[in-house]
């Protein structure tokens with residue numbers, strides 16, 4: 001299906017992470033090297049344009065999903081810049097990476113109608129999206145691993161820049177090889193990619209360690225408010241819209257709060273709530289060991305992995321947290 005397509009769109013889940021962006025950009029480069037015209041789309045482009053990913057090849061060509069206008073010719077925008085004009089529906093093929101549900105695509109879902117065929121390339125459990133071809137391996141910790149495996153099986157050369165993107169994907173979804181989803185295969189892929197002489201120390205520093213010293217005051221504010229419940233087995237961390245605005249926390253910094261809340265000894269489940277706007281929240285759940293937070297997120301219309309999942313919620317904060325804690329209480 002890939003070989004037959006001349007024009008390919010690639011997209012990923014909302015609030016994209018290193019796995020989705022790295023996988024999309026490595027695939028983009030491979031397809032361009034095969035002579036295809038390729039566009040990568042993302043909702044939440046601001047997250048994409050944070051510095052962590054700025055060095056990846058093709059990064060500046062990622063288009064706003066909001067610039068897709070069906071039934072007309074569309075001008076796709078990269079980060080604030082008009083990029084190119086395309087007649088829609090205009091793609092032979094859409095490849096959705098790192099997402100298996102239509103509601104995880106945001107505005108990118110319009111690409112389904114704009115494309116003749118759809119491939120879903122995902123490592124989440126039980127993707128439900130309608131497609132012409134499903135490539136799914138929930139035993140792989142990242143889509144980056146799946147893409148490496150695909151390239152290796154088809155003798156597709158991995159350039160240094162593709163290697164950097166795949167390595168970013170692999171290290172992102174394993175929390176820098178610390179999460180329990182890390183397998184021998186994860187290390188195998190990382191080891192093979194390191195033969196391309198990529199600067200893994202710099203990639204991991206940017207993704208997992210670097211922070212803006214001006215954010216420290218804000219870190220202290222948020223960390224101070226981590227609540228330990230159920231004898232320290234559950235944490236709830238709340239990040240208000242006002243705090244996000246005041247300290248301009250980026251995506252990675254926000255995730256670091258959850259890391260602290262999860263890494264405290266004795267914690268089994270951590271709940272991290274970000275207020276998007278009044279009455280609208282993004283909630284991410286992390287668990288330790290066998291506790292399955294994907295099942296909990298699914299009860300509230302979300303999804304994800306056993307130890308890392310997420311959901312959106314609207315309404316009264318206290319009521320939402322009470323419902324969520326009731327579900328968490330059953331499994332701890």
Ligand SMILES: [Mn+2]
Nearest residue numbers: 019098143173
């Ligand atoms: Mn992933």
